[in-house]
Amino acid sequence: MSGGTHFTLSPPEGTEFILSPQAVDFLCILHRTFDKRRKELLEARKKVQEELDKGKPLTFLPETKEIRDSPSWSCAPPAPGLEDRRVEITGPTDRKMVINALNSGAKTFMADFEDSLSPTWSNLLSGQKNLYDAIRRQIDFEVGGKQYKLIEKPAVLLIRPRGWHLDEPRLLIDGQPISGSLFDFGLYFFHNAAELVKRGRGPYFYLPKMEHHLEARLWNDVISLSTSKLGLPQGCTRATVLIETLPAAFQMEEILYELKEHSSGLNCGRWDYIFSFIKKQRAHKNCIMPDRDDVNMTVPFMDAYVRLLIQTCHKRKVAAMGGMSALIPIKNNPAANDAAMAKVRADKLREVKAGHDGTWVAHPALIPLAMSVFDEHMHGPNQYHIRREDVIVTDKQIADPKVPGKITDHGVRSNISAALSYCSAWISGNGCVPINNLMEDAATAEIARVQLWQWCNYGLKTDSGKTISPSNLKSIFEEESAKVASLPGIDAKHVKIASDYLLSQVAAKWPSDFLTSDLMHHLEGVGTVGGRAKY
Structure with a gap:
């Protein structure tokens, strides 16, 4: 099966088992089954960009109106451990970070192979080993006289593989680099899915940077095939999709529909969304943004996106997750730190009052603050009952470029x-x-x-x-x-x-x-x- 494979580097010492012959065979199945379709979808992105550059606006897809209008479908119920996600912590997969995040008091930890990880070969394979060890509770270690040890009930683990656009060029299959998405997902799933199911938690994922519901269909097919190949119960896997591209904002319901039995909701990937908003409308001078600090969650296009995401998720009975506040604690300056924490509190208060079911933090010190806000205003495990049927968001509101502010x-x-x-x-x-x-x-x-x-x-x-x-x-x-x-x-x-x-x-x-x-x-x-x- 893996006869057509070539590695440009050997695995770092201690991670060799991650690239076992059986694991590589599994990657070959995923690559040979899905890479052609992945590349076709990436080409389709280019065509959409060409149309946008020529002035064709994005809109809700007429061909999928029936899916949006139908009241008869909903997504799977929350999987074990994902009923209450009021505070999630995110970060890369180095060993100390994994232990600290799992011990942080957050409800879940999203271990990241994407935006917060530089994909060096060592980072990728050591990260896979660290997660393998954490799941089996064999990750404890000591350094400099300090012990790092998992608590009895750590946070629930979710994994974010890289987006469809990224290759993993250090593994060539039949002369072509494997998708970074399939590499990260495949190794984690192969080594850990059965163990997670045995321990009462399925393999849970965050899926980034999609631009079309057919890309979600591709992910759904990858999950279904992987589940079948390993003989696991269908539906044990869950995936939360980050809505962090402008085209995806017009296809939220379709994305949920494609991942239906595997869906656990959508997330407001706010920073990537701003990036995509600018990039996709690059040919239009009326879409110029002021200073980055002025492009916040209350500007019209961001507010419309948030309201539509919450309404969409609760209509289909899944989580509407809030985004990341980039502020972190400021040492040795109490006044500046108090001001920063006040901004974080206001951000989390806005999210919970809007109807979000949880939020993200990047630093463990922010967990008590975020938790206190959600505990005060979200008394059940989530807010699926807040349907936001009053919300009407138009395509023009989603793409509205008006943002007050200056370029300084x-x-x-x-x-x-x-x-x-x-x-x-x-x-x-x-x-x-x-x-x-x-x-x-x-x-x-x-x-x-x-x-x-x-x-x-x-x-x-x-x-x-x-x-x-x-x-x-x-x-x-x-x-x-x-x-x-x-x-x-x-x-x-x-x-x-x-x-x-x-x-x-x-x-x-x-x-x-x-x-x-x-x-x-x-x-x-x-x-x-x-x-x-x-x-």
Whole structure:
């Protein structure tokens, strides 16, 4: 079965079993069954973008109106451990993070192979091993005299594989890289699904960055085939879909319908959604956004998206999950910390009052705050009973580009600093980076990148009258590069790579789809022939 496979790197010591012959055979089945369809769906994305560039607006699909209008279907009931998801913590899959997150007091932990993980070979395979060990309660370890040990009742585990657009080039099957989605999902499912079912919890997932309900159908088929191949009961798996692209906002009901027996709801992936909103409407000057800080959850297009998501989920009896507040605790400055925590509280209060069934945090210290807000205002395990039948959201409201605010000199510099810092760290192997008291991942770096492109492309000026152009930004890139290069754990050569990349992006005809795709070839073992990397 796996005779046509080639690894460009050996697995790190201690993770060899993750790539056992049986596991690789399972990956081959997934790749050979589904990769052709995956690539066809990615090509379809390009056609949608071409139509948007020509002025064709996005709208609700007329061909699926019957699904939206039908009152007769609903999704599966909540799976064991997913009835109450009022606070979820997210983060990458390093060993200490996994233990701390599972012990954090959150209801669930989303272990992330996507936006908060730099997909180095070591990170990916060590992460798989850490989750394998955590499920079997053999993850405990000691370092520097400090013990890390799982509590008796840890958070329920969910996994986020990479999106359909990303390849995993260190495993070639029949000469082609396997999908990063299938690699992450397949290894986790093969090694852990049966064990999880035996322990009373199915394998649970978060599925990112879909742009069409047919991409959800593909995921549903992957789950069904995987379940069948391993002889597990159909319906044991659940998946929550992140609505974090503008096209997906017009197809929420269809996405739930495609994953019906495997669905556990939708999530407001707010930062990626803002990125997609800008990127998809890149050809339209009326869609220019002000400073990133001004594009918040109360602006019209974000408010419409939230209201529609809650209404849609509760109509189909699944969870409507809130999003991530990027603020993190501020040490040694009580006044600034109090102000930041007040913003987090207001954000979580807005979510629970709107009808969300839970929310995300990135830092364990925020769990008591978020939990207290939801405990006060959500007295049952969820709010499925809040149907929001009063909500009417139109296609024009979803795509409404009106956002009050200005483009400031500070906003320009802040975007450059955030994008540079994140890209440099990502190439260095770190995908989750605290920057200026915010926990930044790929999504916020993407907003910064496409905003800089947008402002340059349309020759805009800041509120002080300075023209935003690639040539005028170069000196700011140089200044911020020097600052980033001095940070601990950052290699100066990676800062140079990041700066060159971002400067090429702001001057491009169109911004690239994803910075993670663009920068992947800088990671270990990518683009190799005969074990030697092409850099």
